Amino acid sequence: MRRGIALAAVASMAFTLAACGGNDDSGSTDSATEGVSAAPAGDGNLTVWTDSNREPALKEAAAAYEEETGNKVELVVKDFDGIRADFLSQVSNGEGPDITVGAHDWLGEFVANGVVSPIELGDGAADFAEVSISAFTYDGQVYGLPYAIENTAIIRNTALADSTPESFDDMIAMGEEAGTDYSFLVQTGAEGDPYTFYPFQTSFGAPVFEQNSDGSYTSDLALGGENGQAYAQWLAEQGQAGVLDTAIDYDIAVDAFKNGESPYILGGPWMIADFEDAGIDVAVDPIPSAGGETAVPFSGVQGFYMS
Structure with missing residues (x-):
């Protein structure tokens, strides 16, 4: 709002x-x-x-x-x-x-x-x-x-990284320069986390549904095809490189960031209080693109309904 x-x-x-x-x-x-x-x-x-x-x-x-x-x-x-x-x-x-x-x-x-x-x-x-x-x-x-x-964003430990990354590759490089245990943290888990990973998916031009010219959604799926395959290939490559790890779930990712083990974590506003209580000075950055297009996360909106 x-x-x-x-x-x-x-x-x-x-x-x-x-x-x-x-x-x-x-x-x-x-x-x-x-x-x-x-x-x-x-x-x-x-x-x-x-x-x-x-x-x-x-x-x-x-x-x-x-x-x-x-x-x-x-x-x-x-x-x-x-x-x-x-x-x-x-x-x-x-x-x-x-x-x-x-x-x-x-x-x-x-x-x-x-x-x-x-x-x-x-x-x-x-x-x-x-x-x-x-x-x-x-x-x-x-x-x-x-x-x-x-919505989700990149939460940055300003003591470990002093600038906003322009791309996913930039973020990983800056994370490696920080010399921490993890260049970047994101909750993945054994079954994956499509909600949290969605901005990376959209950066490959593979959103869940097609949209009309006015921005409204159709029932046509857009997550497959060439763009979806490119995103799937990127996931595999990041897993092979150790950047993405199915052993990292929500609790592990949050605890590692709180302990200063990474300059970046992909998360939401529900994490901020824990990080500030741990004495971390955080900044909130846009999610950098992995596939060349804008990384667009899911949004959650709260409000009031009338009976």
Whole structure:
């Protein structure tokens, strides 16, 4: 999401959308389409599911919303891992919250089961990164209000490497110059890790699906053919050279980086706190290309759904 759109601000938008549109029996959301700034009239009391990580920001947003509108917000703190199943079950039975926090990859199941309502962002859509809106779009309708995007990147130990590599080969060479046990770390494991390795795959021009000119995905697979074979050959070569190792799983990779055994690791924001707690000064770099094209990782988007 673009900088400046804080979680509390997005939560306030979600409250307004739900009160203006989600509780309107006519199905109209016109009052919330002009930049989602209209204040609800009447009973706009809301029940919102969140987890403990997001509760402080939502408390701030709820207090501001209540002061502005006179309506009440009840925050129910739940285990994030259980929200998806509980929401499906309870909303299907006419219960559950007005709003829940959730991930974009829940969308298909939610829409198929009829438990979420589409929303209209109006002019407010311009405040969000395009990929975040796309992630919550199904059959041309937006069903979630995004607030955070996460993806993998190269995390660099600045004490061991002081510059951003321009290519995968540059990164390996710089890692070897650092004189550490590993030139580069990536979780692989005995069965491989397609999610983490995906940016290298895309750098060979072999994404999972073909895309239309407008960026939407088709059902045609694009991971095979000449480009896919080139990527497979590269994997084999890197394994033979010892750069990629099936003995390196997530825990081994993270521990090795924490112990200063490599200047680079391919990972996500969920790793940063552990590294900083270990006293490592880290920088976050784009993933360098291995196949000549741009390395594009999968993105995860989190946001708010309306029952």
